[in-house]
Amino acid sequence: MNRTFVPSLGKHISQAGLGCVTFGREIDRAASFSIMDYALEREITFFDTASAYGGGASEEIVGQWFAERGGAAAHIAVATKLLPPYDASTLSAAVEQSLARLRMDRIDVLFAHSWHPSIEDDVVLRALSDLVFAGKVRALGVSNFNAEQLGTLLRKQADRGLTPVSFVQNNHNYAVSHVDDALMRMCRDFxxxxxxxxxxxxxxxxxKYRGAVASDVRFEIIPGHKDIYFNDRAWERLDRLMNAAEQAGKPPAMLALAWAFHQPQVSSVLVGCRTTGHLDQALAALAEGDPGLPT
Incomplete structure (x- = not known):
């Protein structure tokens, strides 16, 4: 598995990252621990959570696991996220709350969970930079930002001599992508x-969603997913994937995962799991070459 060394972290992040969104929401502490142990054994070195996941339960479970595993997991980079609106007067307290749940002294990567006008406030940008200088955060990131939004932030940070964003985290799959050429150019330049x-x-x-959506699946748990994927373009992409899978004699999930792992400029692909089998599936796809899916 490829790894990217990030100087600001002093750590390598693995090509496959562990998304912890299911922890405390769809699976319990014991199942979450099993998945993190499995990821550790397979040298996955990037775990991603958020204050919003399970109302803080995900951060708590991740923190409990790290506390129990001690030095064996010290090389793993942990990212978390804060929800908007962003307020300089409350940022420090929000980070302290995440640190308490994570049982850590420092967050490796702190993401702004989504774009909001408040993120461009000079006072907010300085407060974020101050968190790095205070040793509470190693690196800053943004999630669900487009190229224009990211560029505005990076230029402001550069002009004011503030700690720049060094990570962006966006939705990116064969059906729907929020990583376009403009964003990749911006990331390459900065x-x-x-x-x-x-x-x-x-x-x-x-x-599996070609028919009715069951009551215990993610589209029901987060109904907003329907707005993202239940549209003509996404259905067309799914049809192309299903045809390619039939021709290759492989499951469509395998091809979709392999496609995601072989996209240019991507340092890490987050894999959310409810079982260790889901992680096995992703790692098997990572070992595959680029599936060459139709554009």
Missing amino acids: KVNIVTYSPLAAGFLTG
């Missing part, structure tokens, strides 16, 4: 690491 999530489009690319 040396920003690209992290992607939802390589299976919340299960859409397995083909």
